[in-house]
Amino acid sequence: MKRFTWNKLTSRYPALFALTLLVLSVLINVILQPNMFARDTLNSNMRVFLPMVILAAGQAIVILGGGIDISVGGIVSIINTILATRVGLEGSAETMWQYVAISLLIGILAGAINGFFVAYLRLQPIITTYATSFLFAGVALFILPNPGGGIPTSISEFYRSSIPLGLPLAFYVIAIILLVWGFLRSTRYGNFLFAVGGKAQAAYETAVPVTTIQFSTYVISGLMAAISGIAITMLSGSGNAESGSAMTLNSITAVVIGGTALSGGVGGVAGPMLGAITLGFIQNIISFAHIDTWWETFAKASIIVAALAIPGVINLFRRRRP
Amino acid sequence: MKRIKISPPVAALFLAIVLFLLSGLLPNSYGSDVKIAISQATNIVRLAVFLGVIAAGQTLVIISGFEGIDLSAGSVVTLTAIVTYVYVNGADEKVFVALLLSLAVGAVIGLLNGAGITFLKISPFVMTLGMSGVVTGIVIILNHGNVSGKVAPIMTRLIARPISPDIPIPGAIVIWVIFGILMWLLLERTSFGKYLFAIGVNRVTAKLSGVNVTGMNLATYALAGALAGFGGFLVVGNTGVVLISLGQPFLFPSIAAVAVGGTLLSGGKGSYWGSMAGAILLTLMTSLLTTMQMPESVRRMVLGATLLVLISIYGRQRALRQ
Numbered sequence: 001m002k003r004f005t006w007n008k009l010t011s012r013y014p015a016l017f018a019l020t021l022l023v024l025s026v027l028i029n030v031i032l033q034p035n036m037f038a039r040d041t042l043n044s045n046m047r048v049f050l051p052m053v054i055l056a057a058g059q060a061i062v063i064l065g066g067g068i069d070i071s072v073g074g075i076v077s078i079i080n081t082i083l084a085t086r087v088g089l090e091g092s093a094e095t096m097w098q099y100v101a102i103s104l105l106i107g108i109l110a111g112a113i114n115g116f117f118v119a120y121l122r123l124q125p126i127i128t129t130y131a132t133s134f135l136f137a138g139v140a141l142f143i144l145p146n147p148g149g150g151i152p153t154s155i156s157e158f159y160r161s162s163i164p165l166g167l168p169l170a171f172y173v174i175a176i177i178l179l180v181w182g183f184l185r186s187t188r189y190g191n192f193l194f195a196v197g198g199k200a201q202a203a204y205e206t207a208v209p210v211t212t213i214q215f216s217t218y219v220i221s222g223l224m225a226a227i228s229g230i231a232i233t234m235l236s237g238s239g240n241a242e243s244g245s246a247m248t249l250n251s252i253t254a255v256v257i258g259g260t261a262l263s264g265g266v267g268g269v270a271g272p273m274l275g276a277i278t279l280g281f282i283q284n285i286i287s288f289a290h291i292d293t294w295w296e297t298f299a300k301a302s303i304i305v306a307a308l309a310i311p312g313v314i315n316l317f318r319r320r321r322p
Numbered sequence: 323m324k325r326i327k328i329s330p331p332v333a334a335l336f337l338a339i340v341l342f343l344l345s346g347l348l349p350n351s352y353g354s355d356v357k358i359a360i361s362q363a364t365n366i367v368r369l370a371v372f373l374g375v376i377a378a379g380q381t382l383v384i385i386s387g388f389e390g391i392d393l394s395a396g397s398v399v400t401l402t403a404i405v406t407y408v409y410v411n412g413a414d415e416k417v418f419v420a421l422l423l424s425l426a427v428g429a430v431i432g433l434l435n436g437a438g439i440t441f442l443k444i445s446p447f448v449m450t451l452g453m454s455g456v457v458t459g460i461v462i463i464l465n466h467g468n469v470s471g472k473v474a475p476i477m478t479r480l481i482a483r484p485i486s487p488d489i490p491i492p493g494a495i496v497i498w499v500i501f502g503i504l505m506w507l508l509l510e511r512t513s514f515g516k517y518l519f520a521i522g523v524n525r526v527t528a529k530l531s532g533v534n535v536t537g538m539n540l541a542t543y544a545l546a547g548a549l550a551g552f553g554g555f556l557v558v559g560n561t562g563v564v565l566i567s568l569g570q571p572f573l574f575p576s577i578a579a580v581a582v583g584g585t586l587l588s589g590g591k592g593s594y595w596g597s598m599a600g601a602i603l604l605t606l607m608t609s610l611l612t613t614m615q616m617p618e619s620v621r622r623m624v625l626g627a628t629l630l631v632l633i634s635i636y637g638r639q640r641a642l643r644q
Contacts, residue, residue: 117630122641123633124633131629131633137622138625145618249451249452294466297455298459298460301455301458302456304452308442309438316441316442
């Protein structure tokens, strides 16, 4: 009986699972790091998690619309290398903001390339964005063959330690994304998005502009990847063509533990953002555990696979029950 | 007017020959010396063997459909190469056991992939990408900075050297021809092959016609893992040294090779001959880019763009409007 209620709850509130996992990982974190809710610790955690939270929100939109974007990591790398090489450590704040604007345009352009191939040429999303991910990673490596470059310290200092009204900067960014998403959901666009992700053919037959919606999800995802790239550059203050390569799978994992189905049309954006924060806390736990450096890659990857497996395991148990 | 249809494998091979002839015009190429040209061509085919064997497993999972793909192939190659290297340690009599060990290690990893995909309903792309991270983790643990080992003389003799002083054909090519015939038999002359194409076209109808879809899926991924394991065994026999990044460069080209050969990335249609031709074409392209002294970044961009063009030609999905 009790389990039945849990099922009902998880199907109505897809983010509930992420929330439970989040509470759990926060509890473990609090035990390992007692001052976690102190303002500085909170800020230092959130500023590290923010790039992934932004990326997960963009990935969630594409997945809700029935696609997937493997190229987000590549876009992050491009933005990172552009900012690090064009602005430079000695650059002024004006050049930085100029290139931030250019970065956003590049993100939109990269997303539009994906969207063109997937929505207009009707290619498979996975393999298409996998191909463009290779293309984008190549571009990033072309811009910056060896790690280096940077942005002015004043800018990274602004990102790292500004706490307007006592709350870390990351909170405001997250709040803005949630507000925009809340608004989008209530518009016709939101309804169309879920319709296309649920069943594109049926949506098409009921006069939903399927192609435009699909195209737009990739543009949004590209834009979010660019913002994520800006955030990660401000966080690290330096450039590396490989900076985004590991982020793609994590963004998908965040979406999955956030209760948004990879098959599309089910879920939301808040869940994946919580999922990204949860992943961040779990990785914190790994680094607190002081495991042997040699084991770190293995531990992190195993946790990703385990997190990906959780919805499947839950389903397996659900089906067993009469 | 009737359109002339050229089958993709023939087109790929034709393109490879044209490219090779054109490459003679490059300043630091073979020029007008036929003898050098032949030895260069042989060398490219020899290098294509390793990509070709790794693409074999990829061909199987891609034919099996349902967005099948194996992104763990690269890291499996590295793992079994290291296992072979450490286990054999220069002893000829251990080579056969090492080969079985490589196949078994690959098969176990493939089986895990298959289990996650079949039972936990994780999408193949995400599952195998996650698994690739786990296997890389295992490689790092095993490697621990450096490994001590040695390939056996018999491996170098059979794989890297010509079969006899009079016939300048490397052993690897002979192995590949036999391997290709076996793959053809598997795909075209066994019930496994028949079922594989059946589940690739339509899982529901295959199931209704009595195909054990679950078993087939598990077997396909296990076999693909084993073939990647075999690839690792061959690669280390050729290079004679192991690196932590030995297998990863093969991953993207292995998928592109399958696509070049005309195997539908949505499954249900394809051949191993196509993948062989694709492997030759892609190896030629990479080696030409190296001869032209293009940096890694340009090579990545070219590979990404090639795959994008290919799927635009072969991989269009049905239009929404029927």
